Amino acid sequence: MARALRLAVLAAGLAFGAFSLAVARGGAGYSFAGSSAFAAAAELAAGYALLAVGVAAWMRPRQARLGAILVAASFAWFVLEWNNPEAGSAGVFTAGLVLYAAAPPLVAHAMLAYPQGRVGWWPARPCG
DSSP states (O other): OHHHHHHHHHHHHHHHHHHHHHHHHHTGGGOSSTTOHHHHHHHHHHHHHHHHHHHHHHTSGGGHHHHHHHHHHHHHHHHGGGOOTTSSOHHHHHHHHHHTTOHHHHHHHHHHHTTTTSOOOGGGGGGO
């Protein structure tokens, strides 16, 4: 059951990235990738890398929380492109406006929470 869920999340993430690129291409003047194929490929590669590492970490029991954070960061990475007036839908554009800055805090949290997926109390860290 858990393996099927991870595969479904992986497939949804791949489709989500492709959809976000389509939204970006609808109004290339407002897109971070613009009309450059290289920039679009780099954007997809970064988001898909977060997704792949997140799903891989999710498969390890001790790093399942960290994997979930990284998967959420990959989806947030693609939502950035929805902040585009040419998105074609008011709901998509509004979601882009609200969530456009969600990826950096999620990645920062993943860095601070490595390897267990949760941030411990900082004075207790040197003690073990």
